[in-house]
Amino acid sequence: MSNAILIAGTTSDAGKSVVTAGICRWLVRQGVKVAPFKAQNMSLNSMVTADGAEIGRAQVMQAQAARVEPEAAMNPVLLKPGGDGRSQVVLLGRPVAEVGALDYRERKPYLLERSLECLADLRRRFDVVVCEGAGSPAEINLRDRDIANMGLARAAELPVLVVGDIDRGGVFAAMYGTLALLSPEDQRLVAGWLVNKFRGDARLLKPGLDMLHELTGRPVLGTLPMLADLWLDAEDSLDLTTAVERGATAGPHGRDVLRVAVLRLPRLSNFTDVDALAQEPGVLVRWATRPEELADADLVVLPGTRATVADLAWLRERGLEQPLRERALAGRPVLGVCGGYQMLSQRITDSVESGAGVVDGLGLLPVRVEFQVEKTLGRPVGEAYGERVEGYEIHHGVARVDGGEPFLDGCRVGAVWGTTWHGALENDGFRRAFLREVAALAGRDFTPAPGTSFAAAREARLDRLGDLIEEHADTDALWRLIEGGVDGALPFVPPGAPTARAVEGDLL
Numbered sequence: 001m002s003n004a005i006l007i008a009g010t011t012s013d014a015g016k017s018v019v020t021a022g023i024c025r026w027l028v029r030q031g032v033k034v035a036p037f038k039a040q041n042m043s044l045n046s047m048v049t050a051d052g053a054e055i056g057r058a059q060v061m062q063a064q065a066a067r068v069e070p071e072a073a074m075n076p077v078l079l080k081p082g083g084d085g086r087s088q089v090v091l092l093g094r095p096v097a098e099v100g101a102l103d104y105r106e107r108k109p110y111l112l113e114r115s116l117e118c119l120a121d122l123r124r125r126f127d128v129v130v131c132e133g134a135g136s137p138a139e140i141n142l143r144d145r146d147i148a149n150m151g152l153a154r155a156a157e158l159p160v161l162v163v164g165d166i167d168r169g170g171v172f173a174a175m176y177g178t179l180a181l182l183s184p185e186d187q188r189l190v191a192g193w194l195v196n197k198f199r200g201d202a203r204l205l206k207p208g209l210d211m212l213h214e215l216t217g218r219p220v221l222g223t224l225p226m227l228a229d230l231w232l233d234a235e236d237s238l239d240l241t242t243a244v245e246r247g248a249t250a251g252p253h254g255r256d257v258l259r260v261a262v263l264r265l266p267r268l269s270n271f272t273d274v275d276a277l278a279q280e281p282g283v284l285v286r287w288a289t290r291p292e293e294l295a296d297a298d299l300v301v302l303p304g305t306r307a308t309v310a311d312l313a314w315l316r317e318r319g320l321e322q323p324l325r326e327r328a329l330a331g332r333p334v335l336g337v338c339g340g341y342q343m344l345s346q347r348i349t350d351s352v353e354s355g356a357g358v359v360d361g362l363g364l365l366p367v368r369v370e371f372q373v374e375k376t377l378g379r380p381v382g383e384a385y386g387e388r389v390e391g392y393e394i395h396h397g398v399a400r401v402d403g404g405e406p407f408l409d410g411c412r413v414g415a416v417w418g419t420t421w422h423g424a425l426e427n428d429g430f431r432r433a434f435l436r437e438v439a440a441l442a443g444r445d446f447t448p449a450p451g452t453s454f455a456a457a458r459e460a461r462l463d464r465l466g467d468l469i470e471e472h473a474d475t476d477a478l479w480r481l482i483e484g485g486v487d488g489a490l491p492f493v494p495p496g497a498p499t500a501r502a503v504e505g506d507l508l
Ligand SMILES: NC(=O)CC[C@H](N)C(=O)O
Pocket: 269, 270, 303, 304, 305, 306, 307, 308, 337, 338, 339, 340, 353, 394, 395, 396, 397, 398
């Protein structure tokens, strides 16, 4: 009994997260109790579990696909890059260190042990665990300390499926090469292929799939079509554009559309905050990095960021401070969320995240921010516009409010709102009330559509992923692999892994 599988990919963005979620949804529909797992996630898009642990957003989405409560064990290691070559290491939901790439390498054996414990624990409590790899399993320079791909598969004896992105081209070479650069022991676990993002004619593809099978001794277990408008809580910033650009919305409910400009901060975190806006019929969400892009926006959003002070400096360098001040003075709407809210403050004292000391904020809200070593992680519940609001918070900076009108945990002055809560806009009643007010202040004849449910839309997307697997993958073969592991000896494809060379010098 294997009761687990690892979904690896030939590249980042091959669709591992989506395939993992689709398999979770397919299995739960069959009555299987299933959990997602990713040993190590590098992402600035995270969420807080019910028991207060910070994990990658993709695993939260996959847990929703599996209809189970997300928990720390599903993503034991989360790396949050700071853009300065260093990352915050979050272990089992709590930050434990700030490290550079070499330091991190040193910690990997320890992190692999913790990850294996979590996986073993999940395997005890669930019928099946669907594991997601990270990047590619054939990163030959990193294989000796790998904890998320073949390192994990070997230690936990997981059968591996490799997903390839046919849309970017070179999928046969990528699949063949991925296998051929693995050692015989690693290759033993690679059981098959999944072609993802296919938009051509299946009859033309078929001979290629047969040849790949012959060349590698491993079958293609499915060809999944491109779902162009599928838009999910993406895993990392590579997918930054998908949340907004793929959120093709329906037309406006009133006569006007509402234009939302979201500042594309360099270290933007939790960009999923704007998903719910992008999904609202008649709301046009786009990223902005220049002053002129704010001019016609009815609402400007300053989103969360992993590096508040550094991104505030970026905002100033880009000449965005003045237009934001002018907007606020003219009573034109601005919303700051978490790091964006911190920027709207009078003053930021930060000897933790940036080490910059005391920095002037934009001064648009009567708030002072002081960074703490201890990270605040929580799932607050409150009320605004008479509507219940559930959110989540992930921050070191603590905001002290001294004036304005209360707004969630933050405040509002004129048309400027700030809160540390992420996810607030996912609450339908609150989002509609907020957008109604934005529309009124912006002088737009815009009415939010009454029936839009963010949760229902998310659920429908997860269902489509389940359908994708059911309709386009060989689910019998998939089940045999999950249940029984790799069946029999698979051929070795030369040359295999090159001999490992030592890593030298300072990588930073
Ligand atoms: N989630 C966020 O936007 C975090 C803001 C800021 N980097 C902090 O840690 O306080």
